[in-house]
Amino acid sequence: MSVENRSVTDPSGPPDDPSARELLQSVVEVARAIFGAQASSVFLLDEEAGELVFQAVSGRGEEFLVGRRFPADRGIAGWVAASAEPMIVDDLAANASFDRSLAQSTAYVPDAIMAAPLMDDDRVLGVLEVLDPAPQSRSSLSDLDLLFLFARQASIALRIVTRQRTGPAAGPGLAPERRTEAAELVRRLERLLVDAPHA
Amino acid sequence: MSTPTAANDRALTWSLRDRRPEDIPVAADPFPDPDAAVSAGTGRGVRVCVVDSGVERDHPAVGRIDGSWVVVKDDDGVRVEATDTGDTCGHGTACAGIVRRVAPECELSSVRVLGERFSGTGEVLMGGLRWAVRQGFDVVNLSLSTTRTRFAQELRELADEAYFNRTVIVASAHNTPVESFPWRFASVVSVGSHHEDDPGLHLYNPRPPVEFFAPGQNVEVAWLGGKTIRTTGNSFATPFITGLAARILSAYPRMTPFQLKSALYLSAANVRLPHVGSGPRSAADGVHQ
Numbered sequence: 001m002s003v004e005n006r007s008v009t010d011p012s013g014p015p016d017d018p019s020a021r022e023l024l025q026s027v028v029e030v031a032r033a034i035f036g037a038q039a040s041s042v043f044l045l046d047e048e049a050g051e052l053v054f055q056a057v058s059g060r061g062e063e064f065l066v067g068r069r070f071p072a073d074r075g076i077a078g079w080v081a082a083s084a085e086p087m088i089v090d091d092l093a094a095n096a097s098f099d100r101s102l103a104q105s106t107a108y109v110p111d112a113i114m115a116a117p118l119m120d121d122d123r124v125l126g127v128l129e130v131l132d133p134a135p136q137s138r139s140s141l142s143d144l145d146l147l148f149l150f151a152r153q154a155s156i157a158l159r160i161v162t163r164q165r166t167g168p169a170a171g172p173g174l175a176p177e178r179r180t181e182a183a184e185l186v187r188r189l190e191r192l193l194v195d196a197p198h199a
Numbered sequence: 200m201s202t203p204t205a206a207n208d209r210a211l212t213w214s215l216r217d218r219r220p221e222d223i224p225v226a227a228d229p230f231p232d233p234d235a236a237v238s239a240g241t242g243r244g245v246r247v248c249v250v251d252s253g254v255e256r257d258h259p260a261v262g263r264i265d266g267s268w269v270v271v272k273d274d275d276g277v278r279v280e281a282t283d284t285g286d287t288c289g290h291g292t293a294c295a296g297i298v299r300r301v302a303p304e305c306e307l308s309s310v311r312v313l314g315e316r317f318s319g320t321g322e323v324l325m326g327g328l329r330w331a332v333r334q335g336f337d338v339v340n341l342s343l344s345t346t347r348t349r350f351a352q353e354l355r356e357l358a359d360e361a362y363f364n365r366t367v368i369v370a371s372a373h374n375t376p377v378e379s380f381p382w383r384f385a386s387v388v389s390v391g392s393h394h395e396d397d398p399g400l401h402l403y404n405p406r407p408p409v410e411f412f413a414p415g416q417n418v419e420v421a422w423l424g425g426k427t428i429r430t431t432g433n434s435f436a437t438p439f440i441t442g443l444a445a446r447i448l449s450a451y452p453r454m455t456p457f458q459l460k461s462a463l464y465l466s467a468a469n470v471r472l473p474h475v476g477s478g479p480r481s482a483a484d485g486v487h488q
Binding site: 073074075076078079082083084085086087088089090091092119122143144145148 | 252287288289290313314320343344345346373374375417427428429430431432
């Protein structure tokens with residue numbers, strides 16, 4: 001599985017707008033905080049190229065993964081993007097079976113992955129992935145529910161960013177001041193969740 | 200395993216004219232004891248098709264695959280071809296492994312509808328399901344659904360076609376509370392997850408449209424490379440019910456889809472019959488763990 005970087009001017013690349021970048025970064029940081037995870041990422045689905053593109057990363061790989069692409073027709077993120085269903089898998093590191101090529105290219109092989117689709121109505125925009133959540137956050141149906149709830153919020157963030165880039169024809173998007181407000185909303189949610197006692 | 204049930208097999212009958220009851224005999228099995236219905240069979244002779252991401256060949260937890268197919272969409276349209284490409288993700292292999300565990304002697308086939316390309320996934324899913332129904336598989340496992348309402352009517356017609364031709368579609372409810380299809384249709388057997396520890400427990404939902412619950416939390420499943428992982432979701436509860444359906448049909452091959460659903464209902468641990476007793480039971484006590 002090859003992973004490559006493309007120019008930042010690529011329409012499916014990471015956002016140029018600082019507020020948009022901050023919004024997506026807040027999303028992955030909150031996701032990581034909610035699940036006590038080692039890392040979290042948001043991918044945008046580039047349907048034409050058949051690839052998923054790292055848009056924002058918190059934790060492992062944060063410094064170099066944004067903008068990288070990988071084939072969207074395989075792996076757990078690929079299945080989530082194709083099926084529009086969330087998924088939780090565990091015991092990956094203990095098995096040689098895991099398709100590690102992508103994981104190794106990102107210098108990190110997780111033991112557990114939670115992934116949820118990011119939707120715009122009935123269309124898959126991308127995938128939210130949470131790597132190695134804390135053990136108490138793994139493998140339960142209620143975690144799937146929480147992941148889904150949070151993925152809804154992440155979907156809105158990704159929708160804002162993609163509409164902003166594709167222009168008014170693709171949808172109204174948010175004005176810059178509204179994006180700043182949205183980013184602030186996510187930051188407040190993050191503080192709330194981080195400060196809240198764990199159930 | 201489908202057998203003609205009427206002596207006169209005129210295709211469509213809106214009313215019974217020019218014929219008497221004795222002209223339309225139906226050979227049937229006596230309705231079995233509910234628990235015996237799921238414990239008697241092994242799946243032998245029952246043809247099961249997994250419509251998913253493909254199934255890995257020679258996986259020890261899956262065993263023999265009797266046919267592998269892929270749905271291809273290109274400028275010429277949607278078609279189904281034989282394939283040896285296995286599984287692109289692991290999801291279909293996981294489902295097939297659960298079916299094999301519950302119904303070890305069933306015949307297993309695979310139709311891959313994911314992993315080729317992204318545009319037109321709804322059409323590809325429809326193409327794969329339609330092919331499976333028209334091949335006359337006894338049970339089709341569909342741990343997938345579509346949220347695209349434009350496919351709903353076509354899916355409903357296909358689900359009805361399956362029902363009347365004795366192909367039982369066992370369909371996953373979406374993992375999140377959204378509208379998707381075909382699991383919402385009464386003509387399929389719809390499945391969600393419960394979080395009980397008993398790996399052989401299935402339950403009836405008194406508040407459908409999700410009709411049955413089966414083990415779907417932290418389930419050990421077959422995965423790529425001949426290995427296993429643990430995973431969670433309705434996707435993995437569904438093949439458990441598919442396996443039960445195959446067991447029932449192997450013991451009672453004349454059962455219709457509505458009888459099969461009744462057998463699943465009556466054998467569910469939370470469905471209490473006056474003569475059966477009040478204690479919870481695991482209908483699939485004979486399932487190999």
